[in-house]
């Protein structure tokens with residue numbers, strides 16, 4: 227197709243990030259014949275699956291519904307070994323796709339983009355990295371991930387003061403062994419749950435879990451995929467991806483269009499028992515249709531899952547501590563587990579409730595001092611304390627648009643976007659997995675976003691359009707639509723990374739609407755309508 231006509235620019239399109247979003251963005255841009263590159267902080271591709279190398283890291287989505295759908299060759303050639311693959315296999319998959327399309331030659335590793343400044347006169351972006359190197363481009367695609375900026379528990383005194391082994395889950399030391407160690411972990415989100423259930427299988431000496439908020443968690447039920455099963459899955463790929471397109475959040479699990487009040491107590495319990503026994507997110511995504519909106523329905527389903535915890539944890543006090551009291555089932559992202567609750571039946575595992583019983587006074591050079599006066603001495607302290615999610619990676623770059631306006635100022639009261647792809651005042655920059663996009667089964671959402679952005683850039687090239695910007699009116703309408711979709715959802719009454727709250731980050735104490743919460747098919751229809759109307763909702767020149 228040729229480039230976007232500006233020989234003085236280094237690139238037509240710079241992609242920031244070489245995770246799954248970056249890999250597919252690069253693929254699309256190279257297919258268009260554009261001059262492109264991906265600037266990646268890591269030393270290799272893979273994004274989330276490159277950084278998260280902790281023990282037990284794996285999919286919560288079915289492997290075969292998570293992989294890319296865009297290439298028949300990839301679908302034909304790649305075999306998944308488990309229904310929920312582990313991180314090493316997923317990273318190999320990212321490397322396989324990269325290699326297959328020879329994308330590595332467009333990737334620049336160990337590049338930390340610090341700023342991106344819009345230059346109106348040349349209608350281009352100038353990016354600068356932490357080593358002072360610059361990169362110019364007509365368009366920028368941000369593909370930085372929604373959970374890529376780790377956060378330490380800065381609310382705790384002495385967070386940098388532990389003098390033994392200490393790390394965040396995204397910076398796991400290679401060849402780390404728990405053998406004979408007294409390990410402590412702060413956090414009980416999806417990451418911690420995967421780690422805890424894995425490392426208790428080892429010969430560690432003790433494990434102390436410091437829990438601020440318990441999480442609802444339910445069985446993953448992972449199993450290997452046999453050769454015959456993989457053949458069968460391969461034949462079903464069209465049907466699998468069709469299901470993902472039709473489901474609410476891009477998973478293979480279809481909504482159950484029945485309310486808790488539509489059935490008898492017995493039928494309800496039977497249905498819950500049935501889905502509890504299934505694989506993956508079925509128990510969340512295919513639960514009764516009112517559990518996310520009705521307090522009564524949510525109380526019932528929460529009781530069902532609470533009783534499961536009580537059945538599985540021997541010590542009643544520990545079981546009660548593990549049952550969330552301040553948020554209902556499914557109002558936060560439900561981590562899936564394999565014998566997580568049974569971990570607490572081991573004599574060398576201790577759960578410390580740091581919210582209600584024994585708050586942390588401070589982290590000392592050799593352990594964690596509780597307000598009770600007890601110092602829990604540790605050899606290793608793990609921070610499983612999550613991320614400055616969704617807006618965090620974007621805000622971390624000094625992005626300045628028209629007249630030097632900062633993206634953080636445009637979003638000071640929460641993100642405002644058009645389709646989740648564009649921001650007013652920030653021309654020629656498009657976001658993959660930016661705020662106000664649908665998330666759910668992430669690669670499905672990545673494909674929708676990158677395909678839309680790719681088609682839009684292709685249109686611009688064909689029509690010789692060199693400047694695009696969201697219109698204020700359309701941003702207001704889309705943002706309002708995203709707010710409307712979020713109305714009445716119990717999830718928005720709860721603090722979590724999904725509602726933009728992170729106690730460790732300045733300015734993230736208040737809930738925002740960070741993502742599109744309407745049904746996936748509705749999201750796709752709206753973005754495709756904009757394309758069908760030849761992008762008239764966007765300023766183009």
Ligand code: NA7
Nearest residue numbers: 379380381413414415416417418438439559610611612723
């Ligand atoms: P999450 O889900 O954000 O969990 C972080 C955990 O760390 C959570 O239990 C937090 O408690 C806890 N935390 C965070 N800061 C502190 C401080 N200052 N003190 C004590 N405890 C703290 O991150 P994950 O990495 O587990 O998972 C992120 C997503 O990755 C997950 O949803 C999947 O989509 C994959 P809190 O609940 O805030 O009280």
